[in-house]
Amino acid sequence: MTQGLLIVHTGDGKGKTTAALGLALRAFGAGLRVLILQFIKGGQRPGEIDALDLLAKTSAALSEKKIEIRQCGLGFTNKGEISQHKSAAKIALETARQEIISGDWDLIILDEINYAVKFGLIGEEELIALIEDRPPQLHLVLTGRDATQKLIDIADLVTEMKLIKHPFQKGIVAQRGIEF
Amino acid sequence: MTQGLLIVHTGDGKGKTTAALGLALRAFGAGLRVLILQFIKGGQRPGEIDALDLLAKTSAALSEKKIEIRQCGLGFTNKGEISQHKSAAKIALETARQEIISGDWDLIILDEINYAVKFGLIGEEELIALIEDRPPQLHLVLTGRDATQKLIDIADLVTEMKLIKHPFQKGIVAQRGIEF
Numbered sequence: 001m002t003q004g005l006l007i008v009h010t011g012d013g014k015g016k017t018t019a020a021l022g023l024a025l026r027a028f029g030a031g032l033r034v035l036i037l038q039f040i041k042g043g044q045r046p047g048e049i050d051a052l053d054l055l056a057k058t059s060a061a062l063s064e065k066k067i068e069i070r071q072c073g074l075g076f077t078n079k080g081e082i083s084q085h086k087s088a089a090k091i092a093l094e095t096a097r098q099e100i101i102s103g104d105w106d107l108i109i110l111d112e113i114n115y116a117v118k119f120g121l122i123g124e125e126e127l128i129a130l131i132e133d134r135p136p137q138l139h140l141v142l143t144g145r146d147a148t149q150k151l152i153d154i155a156d157l158v159t160e161m162k163l164i165k166h167p168f169q170k171g172i173v174a175q176r177g178i179e180f
Numbered sequence: 181m182t183q184g185l186l187i188v189h190t191g192d193g194k195g196k197t198t199a200a201l202g203l204a205l206r207a208f209g210a211g212l213r214v215l216i217l218q219f220i221k222g223g224q225r226p227g228e229i230d231a232l233d234l235l236a237k238t239s240a241a242l243s244e245k246k247i248e249i250r251q252c253g254l255g256f257t258n259k260g261e262i263s264q265h266k267s268a269a270k271i272a273l274e275t276a277r278q279e280i281i282s283g284d285w286d287l288i289i290l291d292e293i294n295y296a297v298k299f300g301l302i303g304e305e306e307l308i309a310l311i312e313d314r315p316p317q318l319h320l321v322l323t324g325r326d327a328t329q330k331l332i333d334i335a336d337l338v339t340e341m342k343l344i345k346h347p348f349q350k351g352i353v354a355q356r357g358i359e360f
Contacts, residue, residue: 002355005347009195013339018202019195022228023358025205026198029231030357048202051209051235054245058238065234107357139358156352158344159193165338167185172336175182177210177287178203178319 002106004138005156006131010114010147013161020109020141021048024067027139028055032106033066035099039073039092040112040144046180070095073116089121093130100134107139114144114151124148182286184318185336186311190294190327193341200289200321201228204247207319208235212286213246215279219253219272220292220324226360250275253296269301273310280314287319294324294331304328 007023009016024034036052052069059065072092073085096110116122127142128150134140142151152158174180187203189196204214216232232249239245252272253265276290296302307322308330314320322331332338354360 003352005352005355005358008344010344011342014337015189015195015199015202015339015341018206019199019341020202021205022195022198022201022203025201025231026227026360027357029227029229029234031227032357047206047209047211049209051205054209054238055231055235058234152344155345156347156350157194159195160342160344161195161199162191162340162342164188164190164332164340165335167336170336172183172185175185177207177212178185180206 002137004136006154007141007157008147008151008155009143009159009161010145011160011162012145013163015161016143017111020111020143023141024109027107028065028067031065033104034107035105036069036109036111037096038071038111039116044180047177086121089116093122093126097130100130103135105138109141112144113142114147117148118146124150182317184316186334187321187337188327188331188335189323189339189341190325191340191342192325193343195341196323197291200291200323203321204289207287208245208247211245213284214287215285216249216289216291217276218251218291219296224360227357266301269296273302273306277310280310280318283315285318289321292324293322294327297328298326304330
């Protein structure tokens with residue numbers, strides 16, 4: 001019997017979301033049922049949505065494996081009222097709760113949820129209560145910079161992605177397929 | 181016109197390979213042609229091989245996108261002669277060279293190659309020469325702990341994956357779909 005791990009990817013470097021996506025891919029390949037909920041929806045459609053949709057359709061056709069990615073929340077476009085963001089985050093968290101307790105998944109990724117906690121859109125205590133309510137075999141991955149100390153304390157596996165060098169520092173602009 | 185980035189994932193934490201896989205997924209979804217060469221072949225077949233094979237077959241059928249993963253090298257199973265490992269690494273590096281100069285790919289990941297350099301299976305100068313010979317639009321990702329300072333110096337984007345907490349420390353064993 002597997003033991004569900006609580007995994008945290010934090011830090012100021014690249015790779016928090018991509019490492020979660022890579023884990024999703026690996027887990028899916030190994031037969032785990034994988035759900036990715038993206039809490040911070042950007043202005044652009046990231047490449048992973050198209051790739052995972054293709055994988056989801058193929059696997060649905062073969063009815064053998066299961067993977068799904070959904071974008072929740074309003075995104076940090078610095079637009080909109082904080083109350084709207086809070087309300088969107090509340091709905092996203094409720095979706096997360098329903099999926100977590102459903103037993104339909106072996107791995108759930110709450111992408112950028114640490115960010116949502118940091119900005120006060122989601123209460124830390126609410127998130128911890130949700131983590132504690134999960135089925136014991138469910139693996140849960142939380143990503144986003146500035147994970148709180150309490151989350152780090154209760155996690156099984158924590159990696160800090162640390163920025164050593166970034167192309168923006170050299171004036172290279174973000175490129176589709178790499179940055180998003 | 182895009183500018184090919186040299187990306188390095190290093191450090192003692194988890195997420196170096198999975199972040200590269202996630203980047204592969206994102207890039208593939210955005211229409212880039214992606215090749216992953218795994219320099220350290222483990223004893224077990226990692227989940228990502230099955231997932232990416234499925235994606236490759238689907239995309240080949242749709243003839244729109246291209247992704248491929250190949251395992252090279254003998255793996256660090258602490259078995260075999262060092263000369264055998266060196267010879268396998270040499271062949272792997274030659275494969276990498278042919279693929280890099282072919283122009284068939286937009287993103288090539290040399291997974292765990294830093295490790296191969298660290299253990300003296302591949303010469304640092306050989307690898308740097310290969311990097312310098314790449315087409316200017318090709319994105320190249322090098323993963324593995326203990327990337328050399330020279331590699332970090334010439335890279336555009338460097339992330340250190342830092343171990344904060346690992347489940348092995350709690351006595352939890354490696355699980356298929358998560359660790360491999």
